[in-house]
Amino acid sequence: MAKVKTANTPSTRSEANETLRFLLKLALFVLILRSFIVAPFSIPSESMLPRLLIGDYLFVSKWNYGYSRWSLPGGVVPFPSMHWSDPKPGDVVVFRSPDPAPGDANPEHDDHDVIKRVIGLPGDTVQMRGGQLFLNGKAIPKQRIADFILPLTPNFDTRHCDAAFQDTVEGQPVCRYRRYRETLPNGKSYDVLDQRDIPAADDTGVYTVAPGTVFLMGDNRDDSADSRFAPPMGMGMIPMERVEGRAMVSFFSTDGSAEWIKPWTWVSAARWNRIGEGF
Known part of the structure; x- marks a missing residue:
């Protein structure tokens, strides 16, 4: 008569180990x-x-500029820094934000991953004058183009869009912003938003990018805590070793209306036209 193997037999333990x-x-x-x-x-x-x-999701390549402890999730494991290439102006990069200042209890200032656009490299000078970007003393062309119109959705509602920018298009509530096209000296072009005149953001002193750092800005110029502002208002210039990688391609996007208990909403909430967009 064959023996029946129990839960404590060597065979079962081997399967658990495998x-x-x-x-x-x-x-x-x-x-x-x-x-x-x-x-x-x-x-x-x-x-x-x-x-x-x-609600956008994207892939970030990790090999472009080098590696450091911030290449690893959370940066908790010590890892020797290896830097072999600086980002190019116009690159969209993910980086680890600076450590919060001593005594700063604001949770928004905890170090975390952030995404911005590269504007200045070591030795460059950067300045904003009247809402126009100046790089190394030269004005960056800024061309007015069609307004940016974004439908109001659960993850971008009236809390994100001030009343001054709310509008209606074909019966649908939207947010409408002034949009411009900037073109850097290396030929890289991208769109930026200029919501309103804000002296602290639109008129700055001249920043000289320090060695081993990079000057970063958000494309939504009036709603970005970036290198124009020192901590805790912004992030200042970011050390190269904190740059984790370059944005590659969007692989999913959701308007925030999906519910886990309603699987059919996972499809209706997806913004399919945004999938596959490169940088």
Whole structure:
């Protein structure tokens, strides 16, 4: 008569060990993939409008500029810095924000991943005059183009869009912003928003980008805490070692109307036309 193996037999323990080894290998593979090759990133704020909307998901390549401890999730594991290339002006990069100042209890200032556009490299001078960008003393062409119109949705509602910019298009409530096209000296072009005249953001002193750092700005110029402002109002210039990678392509986007218990809303909430957009 054949014996029935119990839960404590060597065979069962071997299967459990094999499963554990598989899960550990899978975790190691995912860690290597996210740290050194490509990682997903989600957009939580409107600072990079019009290119990036709240609810966009994109892939970030990790090998372009080098590696540091911030290449690893959370930056908790010490890792030697290796830098082999500076970002190019116009690149959209993900970086680790500066550590909060001593005594700063604002949770928004905790170090976290942020996405902005590269404007200045070491040695460059950057200034805003009357809402126009000046790079190394030369005005960056800023061409007025069609307004940026964004439908109001659950993840971008009246809390994000001031009453002054709310409008209606074909019966649908929208947010309408002035949009411009900037073109950097290297030929890189991109759209920016200029909501209103804000002296602190539109008229600044001359910034000289320090060695080993990069000057970053959000495309939504009047709603971006970036290198124009020192902490805690902004982030100042970001050390190169904190730059984690370059934005590659959007792979998903949602307007925030989906509900987990209603799977059909996962489809209706998706903004399919945004999938596959590059940078």
